Amino acid sequence: MFNICRLFERLSRAFNNQRIKFKILSLYLTIFILSIGTVSCFTYLSTEKQLKENVYHMTEDTVHQLSRNISDKLSFVTEQLVKIRFDDKLEHLINFNVSKLSRLESAEAVIYFKQIFDEVYAAGDNYQLIHSMIIYLDNGMRFQFEEGKYFFLRQKLPGREVERYCRNGRNYCWRNVHRDTTFFGKPGPEVLTIASPLRKLGRIRALIIVNLNADYFRKLLEETNLAKMGSVLMVSNDGFLSSGSHASSELERLIATKVRPRSGESAQFEYNLRRVDSFVIYDSIRVNGWKLAAVLRKGDLMRDVNRTQFGIIVLTLIIIIVTAIAAYLIAYGLTKPLNKLAGLMAMVEAGNLDIRFNTRYHDEIGKLTRQFNSMLDKIKALLVAVEQEQAQKRRMELKTLQMQIDPHFLYNTLDSIKFLAEQKSDDTSEMVRALGHFYRYSLSKGDEITTVAEEIEHLKSYLTIQKIRYSTRFDYRIEVEEAALDCQTIKFILQPLVENAIYHGVRKKRRKGLIAIQGYLDGGNLIFTVYDNGAGLTPERLAQVRENLQKSILPKESGIGVFNVHQRVAMHYGEQYGLSIDSVANEFTIVTVKCPWLKNSAG
Incomplete structure (x- = not known):
C-alpha cells in the first residue's frame, strides 16, 4: 500500500512538472475518452430497449389514429341511419x-x-x-x-x-x-x-x-406505414378484414383468434409462429367494439435499431480520433497566448494597471485579451461608476413607483357623472369639482414633495367621488392634527391606501363599512393610519404581504399600491421608514405609514 502511494506521488509530481500543453492534451483526452466511452457503452446497451419502446409507441399511435379514423367514418354512417329512424x-x-x-x-x-x-x-x-x-x-x-x-x-x-x-x-x-x-x-x-x-x-x-x-377500408389499411412491415387487421366476432400485405394468411387467422376474445380498449403482445417472432398491437374501434390489430415481424421492426447501434460504434471511433487531433491543436493554440497573459496578469497583481496585451488573435483568446485590456481601462473608475449607477437606479425606481392615473377610475367617474347629469342630481357639480381637483393635483408637475394639508385635500376629492359612487357601501372619517397639516410629505401617500381599503376591504362586505384616516405627530415622526372594517386578510395573506414589504418583493396581483407607497417612503426617507400592516379576517385592516417629521420650509 505504501509503495502504491509513493508511485502515485511520483506520477503526480512528474505530471505537474510537465508543460501546460501536455497537461491540457492528456487531461482532455483522458476525460473525453472515458466520458464518450462510458456514454457510448451505456447508449449501445440501452438503445435497443429505448428505440424499441419508441417504435412500439409510434406503432401504437398509428394504430390508434387509424382506429379513430375508421370509427369516425362508421359513426358518420350511423348518424345518417339515426336521421332515417326518427x-x-x-x-x-x-x-x-x-x-x-x-x-x-x-x-x-x-x-x-x-x-x-x-x-x-x-x-x-x-x-x-x-x-x-x-x-x-x-x-x-x-x-x-x-x-x-x-x-x-x-x-x-x-x-x-x-x-x-x-x-x-x-x-x-x-x-x-x-x-x-x-x-x-x-x-x-x-x-x-x-x-x-x-x-x-x-x-x-x-x-x-x-x-x-x-x-x-382495405385501402385505408394498406395506406399506412404499418402495412409495409406486416399486416393490419380489422377483427370482429364474425371474421376479419386484412390489408393483405406481408403477413401470411395462417398468421392472420391465428392473430385474429388471439385478438378477438381479448378485453380492454388497447394492448400489445408478441407471438411466435414457426420460429418467426411477430409483434401485435391492437386498439378498439369505438363505434362497434371491433379490434384494429397491426401484425409486424419483429425482425423488420428492429432493423433500424440494429443500424442505429452499428452507427453508434462507428461514430464513437470517429469522434475519438477527431478529438485526439483537435485536442493537440487546441492545447498548442492555448498555451502560447496564455503564457503571455499569465505574465501580464502577474504585473497587474503587482499594481501596474498601465500595461496592455497587443494581440492579433480573433478567437476566444483574442476576446479574452481585449476584455483584459478593457478591464484595465475601466478598473480605475469602477467605484465611481458603481456609485453613479446605484444612485441613478434608485432615482429610476422612485420614478417608476410614482402613482399613475388609473384610466378605469377616470372612465368610471365620467360614467357616474353622466348618470348623475341625466338624473339631474344635485351631486353632479360636486363630483365634477372633486374630479377636477383630483386630476389638477395628480397632473401637477414639479417636486414630488407636498404638504400634509394638500395631500389631505387631494384625498378628500378622491373620497368625495367614491362616496357619491358608493354612497351605500361606506362612510369615512378624516382626523389630522393641526400641527401635522404644515408638515412635508411625498405626494400620493394616502390615496392608494384608501383605494385599497375600498376595493379590497369595505366593498367586499355586505354591510356598510367605515374608513378612518388619521394623521398625527409622534416624537420625531409623522404617522398616518388608514383603517377599514372590511373583509380583512387571512393570516396567510397577511404574512405574505408583510414578507413582500420586508423583502421588497413586487406583488404579482393585488397589493401593488401598498407596495409602491412603502417603496417610495423607504427610498425617499430611508429604510427605517415605510408601512406596517395589521389585519384580522372579516373584521378590520389598519395600515400605518411612518415618515420623518419635517417642517414645511415654505411655511
Whole structure:
C-alpha cells in the first residue's frame, strides 16, 4: 500500500512538472475518452430497449389514429341511419296499406326514399364508402339503392335478414367482410354491413341495411406505414378484414383468434409462429367494439435499431480520433497566448494597471485579451461608476413607483357623472369639482414633495367621488392634527391606501363599512393610519404581504399600491421608514405609514 502511494506521488509530481500543453492534451483526452466511452457503452446497451419502446409507441399511435379514423367514418354512417329512424315521414309510410296503395301514395313513397338515398350517398365521402342500401317496411314495401339505381318492390320483411340482424335486440348490428347476397341473390362484391331495425311496441316495423365497400377500408389499411412491415387487421366476432400485405394468411387467422376474445380498449403482445417472432398491437374501434390489430415481424421492426447501434460504434471511433487531433491543436493554440497573459496578469497583481496585451488573435483568446485590456481601462473608475449607477437606479425606481392615473377610475367617474347629469342630481357639480381637483393635483408637475394639508385635500376629492359612487357601501372619517397639516410629505401617500381599503376591504362586505384616516405627530415622526372594517386578510395573506414589504418583493396581483407607497417612503426617507400592516379576517385592516417629521420650509 505504501509503495502504491509513493508511485502515485511520483506520477503526480512528474505530471505537474510537465508543460501546460501536455497537461491540457492528456487531461482532455483522458476525460473525453472515458466520458464518450462510458456514454457510448451505456447508449449501445440501452438503445435497443429505448428505440424499441419508441417504435412500439409510434406503432401504437398509428394504430390508434387509424382506429379513430375508421370509427369516425362508421359513426358518420350511423348518424345518417339515426336521421332515417326518427324521420316522421318514414313512420307515415310504414302505416300505408300496400294492398290499397294508390298511385299518388306510391309516387310519394318513391320520391321520399329516393331523397333519403341521395342524401345519405352525398353526405361526406359516402359516395366512396357506401356500396348499396336497402330499406324493408313491415307493410310489404322494399326500397333499395345500388350502383346509382333505385328499386321499389313489394316484399315482406325476409325472415333470414330479420334473424341475422334483429335477434340481438340492439339498434345496430354489424357484420364484417362478406360477399353480399341480399341484392343479387348470389354472392356479390365484398362488403361490410350495418343494419338497424326499427321497433315499435315489440314489433319490427322496418329494417335498414347499408353495405359498405370492403375495398374502401382495405385501402385505408394498406395506406399506412404499418402495412409495409406486416399486416393490419380489422377483427370482429364474425371474421376479419386484412390489408393483405406481408403477413401470411395462417398468421392472420391465428392473430385474429388471439385478438378477438381479448378485453380492454388497447394492448400489445408478441407471438411466435414457426420460429418467426411477430409483434401485435391492437386498439378498439369505438363505434362497434371491433379490434384494429397491426401484425409486424419483429425482425423488420428492429432493423433500424440494429443500424442505429452499428452507427453508434462507428461514430464513437470517429469522434475519438477527431478529438485526439483537435485536442493537440487546441492545447498548442492555448498555451502560447496564455503564457503571455499569465505574465501580464502577474504585473497587474503587482499594481501596474498601465500595461496592455497587443494581440492579433480573433478567437476566444483574442476576446479574452481585449476584455483584459478593457478591464484595465475601466478598473480605475469602477467605484465611481458603481456609485453613479446605484444612485441613478434608485432615482429610476422612485420614478417608476410614482402613482399613475388609473384610466378605469377616470372612465368610471365620467360614467357616474353622466348618470348623475341625466338624473339631474344635485351631486353632479360636486363630483365634477372633486374630479377636477383630483386630476389638477395628480397632473401637477414639479417636486414630488407636498404638504400634509394638500395631500389631505387631494384625498378628500378622491373620497368625495367614491362616496357619491358608493354612497351605500361606506362612510369615512378624516382626523389630522393641526400641527401635522404644515408638515412635508411625498405626494400620493394616502390615496392608494384608501383605494385599497375600498376595493379590497369595505366593498367586499355586505354591510356598510367605515374608513378612518388619521394623521398625527409622534416624537420625531409623522404617522398616518388608514383603517377599514372590511373583509380583512387571512393570516396567510397577511404574512405574505408583510414578507413582500420586508423583502421588497413586487406583488404579482393585488397589493401593488401598498407596495409602491412603502417603496417610495423607504427610498425617499430611508429604510427605517415605510408601512406596517395589521389585519384580522372579516373584521378590520389598519395600515400605518411612518415618515420623518419635517417642517414645511415654505411655511
